[in-house]
Amino acid sequence: MSRERTRILIVDDEEIVRESLAAWLEKDGYTLATAPDGETALERIRGERWSILLVDLKMPGIDGLQVLEQARTLQPEAAAVIMTAYATVDTAVEAMKLGAYDYLVKPFDPEELSLMIQKIVSQQALVRENVLLRKVLKREYRFRDLISKSPGMQAVFDLARTAARSSSTILILGESGTGKEVLARAVHAESPRGQGPFVAVSCAALTETLLESELFGHEKGAFTGAVGRRKGKFEMAQGGTLFLDEIGDISPKLQLDLLRVLEDRRFFRVGGSEPVDVDVRIIAATNKDLQKAVADGAFREDLYYRLNVIPVHLPPLRERIVDIPLLVEHFLEHLGAEMNRRVDEVSSEAMSALMAHSWPGNVRELRNVLERAMVVASGRVIQVADLGLRRASPDAAGVGPLASLEHVEKHHIALVLADCGGNISQAARTLGIDRATLYNKMKKYQLRKDGEPEPEEHLTT
Amino acid sequence: MVEVFLWWIGSGAADEDLLTELRAEVTRVFEVGARCWHGHERPLDSFDPRRQQHSSTRILRWLIEARPRHSGKIVGLTDADLFIPILTFVYGEAQLGGRAAVVSTARLASDNGFRLDRALLRERTVKEAIHEIGHTFGLIHCERRTCVMSRSVNLVQVDAKDRGLCPDCRRRYAELREQGQHEHE
Numbered sequence: 001m002s003r004e005r006t007r008i009l010i011v012d013d014e015e016i017v018r019e020s021l022a023a024w025l026e027k028d029g030y031t032l033a034t035a036p037d038g039e040t041a042l043e044r045i046r047g048e049r050w051s052i053l054l055v056d057l058k059m060p061g062i063d064g065l066q067v068l069e070q071a072r073t074l075q076p077e078a079a080a081v082i083m084t085a086y087a088t089v090d091t092a093v094e095a096m097k098l099g100a101y102d103y104l105v106k107p108f109d110p111e112e113l114s115l116m117i118q119k120i121v122s123q124q125a126l127v128r129e130n131v132l133l134r135k136v137l138k139r140e141y142r143f144r145d146l147i148s149k150s151p152g153m154q155a156v157f158d159l160a161r162t163a164a165r166s167s168s169t170i171l172i173l174g175e176s177g178t179g180k181e182v183l184a185r186a187v188h189a190e191s192p193r194g195q196g197p198f199v200a201v202s203c204a205a206l207t208e209t210l211l212e213s214e215l216f217g218h219e220k221g222a223f224t225g226a227v228g229r230r231k232g233k234f235e236m237a238q239g240g241t242l243f244l245d246e247i248g249d250i251s252p253k254l255q256l257d258l259l260r261v262l263e264d265r266r267f268f269r270v271g272g273s274e275p276v277d278v279d280v281r282i283i284a285a286t287n288k289d290l291q292k293a294v295a296d297g298a299f300r301e302d303l304y305y306r307l308n309v310i311p312v313h314l315p316p317l318r319e320r321i322v323d324i325p326l327l328v329e330h331f332l333e334h335l336g337a338e339m340n341r342r343v344d345e346v347s348s349e350a351m352s353a354l355m356a357h358s359w360p361g362n363v364r365e366l367r368n369v370l371e372r373a374m375v376v377a378s379g380r381v382i383q384v385a386d387l388g389l390r391r392a393s394p395d396a397a398g399v400g401p402l403a404s405l406e407h408v409e410k411h412h413i414a415l416v417l418a419d420c421g422g423n424i425s426q427a428a429r430t431l432g433i434d435r436a437t438l439y440n441k442m443k444k445y446q447l448r449k450d451g452e453p454e455p456e457e458h459l460t461t
Numbered sequence: 462m463v464e465v466f467l468w469w470i471g472s473g474a475a476d477e478d479l480l481t482e483l484r485a486e487v488t489r490v491f492e493v494g495a496r497c498w499h500g501h502e503r504p505l506d507s508f509d510p511r512r513q514q515h516s517s518t519r520i521l522r523w524l525i526e527a528r529p530r531h532s533g534k535i536v537g538l539t540d541a542d543l544f545i546p547i548l549t550f551v552y553g554e555a556q557l558g559g560r561a562a563v564v565s566t567a568r569l570a571s572d573n574g575f576r577l578d579r580a581l582l583r584e585r586t587v588k589e590a591i592h593e594i595g596h597t598f599g600l601i602h603c604e605r606r607t608c609v610m611s612r613s614v615n616l617v618q619v620d621a622k623d624r625g626l627c628p629d630c631r632r633r634y635a636e637l638r639e640q641g642q643h644e645h646e
Contacts, residue, residue, distance in 0.1 A: 020545040110614040
């Protein structure tokens, strides 16, 4: 282990102590810095990485225990050692309670100091080694941008890797926020079409006419406002992959049009008479139960079978709780780079809260919760309060520990709606789902914009 | 050419054999000139009555002031028990990449209840003096236990090391000399 990587900050109001200790440790090859008071120390702890903090207990202004307390939040991986001229059991106990690594009485026995520093350095080297090993392991748990160690998701990765090699149509089934588009992109990137375009269309976001034009393009003068010929998504995806999200929401007419493209591998632009040949791989996705929609007559059976060549079911996050620590680590790293903000970990209390949450918005909701937490966290550790998760209140909500998932979901959506004051966009963002999905869920659970239940008389009209 | 001056500044009589042996070792290990200096001055303000020990840092300051003008590096050898403010004791202290070093025989003479072995004391003192001189040339502690530049905080560690530099420290020393940043002629 390189000793230069060990950075030691000495905090003491006595110059002679700072200088003599720094000079002694400098000869071991460590990188040394000193701070004459608590304020300066905290400034340096906020701005730089430290391996060891040697902090004097009694200092004017911010004392050693206050520095220690804040350092535990700002840099939990740094080993803080409290130094004092007068050893009392009370202060020693308090320092250890606040997370001090050790407690030294001035003047130190050189052997004791030397052994303690060596011990800290070896332990930190082990931690670093552990982080490296975990990174290697994390590579094993990845499929492009998807990350999981749960057996269910590992099976999805295996299937997706195999499916990527062919050009067969894939149907991805899963709740909102489970990563259907991320999986589609991963399959595309792994496939022989990886160098070609990946084009995504959300079928629920557009009206029938708009979607038709969006998918197939149109000729000049096909309809009012069609001032020129425009390519559709099918043509744009030529040689690549077309991702049709929320396929369960398309109209019967478009279902038929789509079926024809899938069968003939050709289509007509809106208002056009010349067929256009396409070489596109289709990946469709939905959060709806398509089999039920077929049974109800809402979705064409022949189209269902055309799409359902390789079905892939993405499990919801609540069924893969084991992945939460891995995903948290992944998002902290990812968001940290995106936001230019360093947060190292979540506290154990916060992790417990994350593991206990029901995640109706799945991985997307988890990402949003962490993004919010990274913005509001004051140090380099996310605390439970930073998450903004509401604690379940069984009495008020009637949601006990054995409530059904539907009940919990309804209750959670109602809470978020109420919290957002009826602002649907904001509520959808908080839940990590899109507005259309939120509207569907509000309809399903008969909830008003303000989170209150719909009045009975309204439901009957 | 760097010349290292060895100066007995203790209260007791100087061990001339020790100084002669050390002079030869300094030349052998560092390939520089060394000579014994027989000045009669002694540091007067280094004693701390509260700790009943001598401040090695004050002695270093005094050595810089009192050294002969033509000396490259100056090494004070003493029988006084030394301390730095934060530690209970030190065997010696040196300016890293500087001119002065001081080494004490006070704690190296411990015989664990047995009759003091003068040869052993000499051996330990030579090692600690070579170690401190190494610091003045810019060398830092070595993790190899047998290297003279390894940190020793007890006599077992002093006895475990050799009088010379390990191959890595020898290489580092050659680099430092080549850079010329620690030449004090």
